[in-house]
Amino acid sequence: MFSDRLEEELRRCPEGTREALIAFLENGNSSDFETFARGILVRNIDEDYHDVLLSGSDDLRFMEDLGVDSLSMIEIAINFEDALGIALIDDELKEMRTLGEVKEHLLKRYQEKNSPSAKKSKTP
Amino acid sequence: MERKRVLVTGFGLVCPLGYNSDTILQKLSQQEHGFMILPEFANFKTSTVSVGTRIPGFSTESSHSEDWSNPGGRKYRKEVLRGLNPHVYYALQATEEALISSGLQREDIAEDDSTGLFTASAGSTSSLYQNLEQMHRDGVRRTNPLGVASSVTGTLSYNLGAYFKITGSSCGFASACASSAHALGFGFDTIALGRQKRILVVSGEDGDLNAVLPFAGMHALSTADDPDEASLPFDQRRKGFVGSGGAVTMILEEADTALQRGAPIFGEVLGWGQASDGYSPVIPHPEGRGILRSMQLALASASRCRDDIDYINAHATGTPVGDIAEGKAIAELLGERSTEVPVSSTKALTGHPLSMAGAMEVVLSLQAARAGFTPGTANLLQVDPKLPSLFLPRENLDKTPKCILSNSSGFGGANVSLVVEPHA
Numbered sequence: 001m002f003s004d005r006l007e008e009e010l011r012r013c014p015e016g017t018r019e020a021l022i023a024f025l026e027n028g029n030s031s032d033f034e035t036f037a038r039g040i041l042v043r044n045i046d047e048d049y050h051d052v053l054l055s056g057s058d059d060l061r062f063m064e065d066l067g068v069d070s071l072s073m074i075e076i077a078i079n080f081e082d083a084l085g086i087a088l089i090d091d092e093l094k095e096m097r098t099l100g101e102v103k104e105h106l107l108k109r110y111q112e113k114n115s116p117s118a119k120k121s122k123t124p
Numbered sequence: 125m126e127r128k129r130v131l132v133t134g135f136g137l138v139c140p141l142g143y144n145s146d147t148i149l150q151k152l153s154q155q156e157h158g159f160m161i162l163p164e165f166a167n168f169k170t171s172t173v174s175v176g177t178r179i180p181g182f183s184t185e186s187s188h189s190e191d192w193s194n195p196g197g198r199k200y201r202k203e204v205l206r207g208l209n210p211h212v213y214y215a216l217q218a219t220e221e222a223l224i225s226s227g228l229q230r231e232d233i234a235e236d237d238s239t240g241l242f243t244a245s246a247g248s249t250s251s252l253y254q255n256l257e258q259m260h261r262d263g264v265r266r267t268n269p270l271g272v273a274s275s276v277t278g279t280l281s282y283n284l285g286a287y288f289k290i291t292g293s294s295c296g297f298a299s300a301c302a303s304s305a306h307a308l309g310f311g312f313d314t315i316a317l318g319r320q321k322r323i324l325v326v327s328g329e330d331g332d333l334n335a336v337l338p339f340a341g342m343h344a345l346s347t348a349d350d351p352d353e354a355s356l357p358f359d360q361r362r363k364g365f366v367g368s369g370g371a372v373t374m375i376l377e378e379a380d381t382a383l384q385r386g387a388p389i390f391g392e393v394l395g396w397g398q399a400s401d402g403y404s405p406v407i408p409h410p411e412g413r414g415i416l417r418s419m420q421l422a423l424a425s426a427s428r429c430r431d432d433i434d435y436i437n438a439h440a441t442g443t444p445v446g447d448i449a450e451g452k453a454i455a456e457l458l459g460e461r462s463t464e465v466p467v468s469s470t471k472a473l474t475g476h477p478l479s480m481a482g483a484m485e486v487v488l489s490l491q492a493a494r495a496g497f498t499p500g501t502a503n504l505l506q507v508d509p510k511l512p513s514l515f516l517p518r519e520n521l522d523k524t525p526k527c528i529l530s531n532s533s534g535f536g537g538a539n540v541s542l543v544v545e546p547h548a
Binding site: 048 | 188202262270
């Protein structure tokens with residue numbers, strides 16, 4: 001269903017991440033998105049920050065609260081791009097500081113990609 | 125300005141013989157080698173090479189560094205692990221061990237402007253191969269962000285400099301198999317000139333298929349299929365070297381600084397020399413022109429003469445041409461003493477770990493001397509008749525060398541010789 005690379009990444013995420021991604025891609029349910037997104041983040045941040053992430057709010061800041069530097073952010077972005085079939089723009093990502101901002105941006109990109117006009121424009 | 129004395133106050137070694145100094149010394153004293161048949165070598169397309177090495181206690185086979193394990197059970201943070209390749213992983217352990225042996229804490233060297241880091245490695249060909257393969261397969265935007273820093277020559281400096289928070293001098297050396305000897309030599313100079321009080325000399329090599337097997341293309345590797353008879357320096361049965369790897373860290377320290385803190389003293393670097401062959405990109409000068417001159421310069425730098433030498437740890441990897449060229453140079457250096465000064469190659473036990481050979485062999489020589497013996501060349505049963513007359517003991521000698529000359533030679537005809545004195 002997914003590329004080998006994404007399957008390998010999902011295998012290293014917390015249990016339930018892959019299933020949540022599949023469910024989200026099928027039904028667009030926001031709670032599935034939440035589970036999948038936090039799973040990807042847990043896989044990419046240091047163990048010391050796992051509890052903060054899992055118990056924290058959308059106001060958590062990537063760098064200050066979750067120890068995510070710019071290189072980790074690239075790895076996280078690659079995971080989300082592969083999973084959602086979207087392309088993220090570097091300049092936009094650099095502007096985002098909190099978990100909530102990133103999640104909102106991901107959903108926006110995903111919805112744009114799946115909007116009727118976007119699908120129509122891809123029809124040969 | 126008076127030249128500062130440079131002491132060896134710590135070391136850590138991870139090699140095919142083991143990962144702690146006691147085990148390695150025991151194997152050195154009992155002449156136990158670290159070779160084995162590697163299926164990935166033997167089964168590789170058109171390969172005639174089957175013997176290689178693995179690093180005991182470590183697992184670094186996975187393409188994901190988070191899966192790796194080390195014998196000390198040390199855990200590293202995700203941001204540390206992501207930039208690693210096998211030899212940097214080994215070097216973390218070797219450096220931690222070196223600090224322990226030196227009585228230093230990580231806090232003692234962190235953000236200390238008088239502590240520098242000199243490194244030597246050829247980079248990680250496995251990591252480079254993996255990252256480039258990913259880039260070609262998935263595109264540049266899907267390339268590992270740490271792909272460059274984890275692969276290229278210099279990777280040891282990048283990773284260790286950040287991990288140990290080095291703020292003094294930091295640079296790397298790339299003279300192939302003479303690299304760590306160069307790092308030691310320039311580390312010596314840097315301290316002797318008063319520019320740093322302490323230098324960590326760190327070298328490492330992956331020693332895996334992608335690091336070693338390409339040397340089969342130049343027919344430089346041993347094609348023996350018996351690990352007991354694969355590495356045969358100076359022996360007329362030799363067919364090439366056995367590639368190996370691991371990591372070595374030496375702590376060089378300015379004498380007053382070391383004595384003030386009551387540091388253990390394993391030895392002293394007395395001087396060094398370097399000279400080049402100017403002959404071929406890869407083949408040594410047949411008469412050992414460069415290595416002869418590097419030995420002469422090293423003795424002059426150390427204010428020693430040939431009469432002072434008690435032991436020569438030769439570069440001798442087991443290649444047909446290299447051993448003869450070095451043997452001729454040693455005979456010319458020693459003159460009438462050539463039949464009395466013991467000369468040996470510890471690569472008969474360790475294999476040839478490329479860039480880390482020089483520093484590793486200084487460590488092994490100091491360890492042997494401190495334990496009261498002079499290493500022989502294990503398995504040397506049929507001395508090559510093309511060698512000049514030299515004293516090439518097969519078994520370890522029950523004699524403590526006081527002045528040791530250690531040679532290293534690399535591609536491009538780079539030659540380095542170091543003069544060290546063990547301390548009890």
